[in-house]
Amino acid sequence: MEFYTYVNIFETKGLEYLLLLSFLVLFILLVRYLSDPGRKNAAPAEKRSTTADQGRWSSVEAVKRKPG
């Protein structure tokens, strides 16, 4: 066994850059994946809007108009 080995640091540099870039992308995806609420814990999906609802898209339900 030889004690000293000389490593050419430029030989694998391209692959290392690619690995680093893929790590950064995958790390973001992992954190987003973990940050989303779990399926079982997720709030029930809102009722899908119907065509009739879409027709009233501009209505503001919270606003109470004064009668008369």
Place this chain on the structure above:
Amino acid sequence: MNTTAVVTSELNRVIRFVWEELKPRGKWLTPFNIISIPIILIGLVILFFRFVYGIGSVTNLNQYYPLGIWVGFDVVTGVALAGGAYVITFVVYVMRIEKYHSIVRVTVLNGLLAYIFYAGALTLDLGRPWHIVNPIIGNSFGYNSVLFLVSWHFLLYMITMAVEFSPVVAEWAKLEKARKFLTALTLGAVIFGITLSILHQSGLGALFLMAKPKIHPLWYSEFIPVMFFVSSIFAGLSMIIFEGTISHKVFKDLLGGHDHHQYEEILLGLAKGAAITMFVYYFFQALLFIHEKRWELITGFWGYWYLLEIIGLVLIPCFMYAYAVRNRNLAIIKVASVLTLLGIILNRLNVTVIAYRWYDLDKYYPSWQEVVVTLMVVFTEIWVFRWIVTRMPVLAKRQ
């Protein structure tokens, strides 16, 4: 005179109280006791022979294999598994994430006992154990050795964790003034402890830097210290999950309903932390794999053994943790924690024992006495842990 009388009476009260607490409680004939008591007794006999007739009388260690499972498992692996203490104290006291406050005491206790027993087991492995004090008292400091750093850090970190845990002891002994004083020391002790931990977790890896020709190149790299430190984070988190799962069943009477409710959220948070650190660790390994062109070594037994460790016991548990967090599945988290712990044990044993002098035909295998003493150390720690948890306000209910 009056003050002396008060102090004497208080001292007598504490002694009587401790004496009462030392008496055994509960059933004696439990499966754990039936298995552990004979092993502890046999281990004590083996240790008697070890100290009277020398280390060679009970171990298979020799000049070529100076580190056996007493160092490989007890010290190097045990310290990594105790990493949960510095991670959780950092999260609670520095980052102020109160969600994990209820597990601080039990985690610190685990860490303290792990260091006392596993790092203490280093004494068994020294040919001349009375020299263990040399780096401390200055008889032979050995500044140039990584062991100098490791030995000082072990000592200081054990004191630090004892300070972190001391308010619990004061609360148990009903020493209110002492408890307030010791609680005030906690934050300083935590910061000091985190610094020490980062350094000696990596320091344990640095011990093997000088063994380059002896460790298989798939496990040796100049970055062993970094890898040891990063892996100690998820090792500690997985150990908390594993230990917490057992404690939750064994000591459920000591836990209130509130803790049962919190338990799920805590496990999910720990699993999330473990998944992220394992992912980082895996990419460090991948970077080393490319940088050192390890694909040339990946064939044959050692290559497959390496892949088992890195893919089977790092990458797969990482995905299991992530999937379990996403789907709030505690069962998968528990399985992933076991796989992760196996991975850490395998990694540390690979570096210290299995892939050490991998080219030798006449390999080291631990003797049965070494295995029994290792089990004795683990069982004794569990006994002490159980005694403390059932008497002191360690679990959340009494806080």
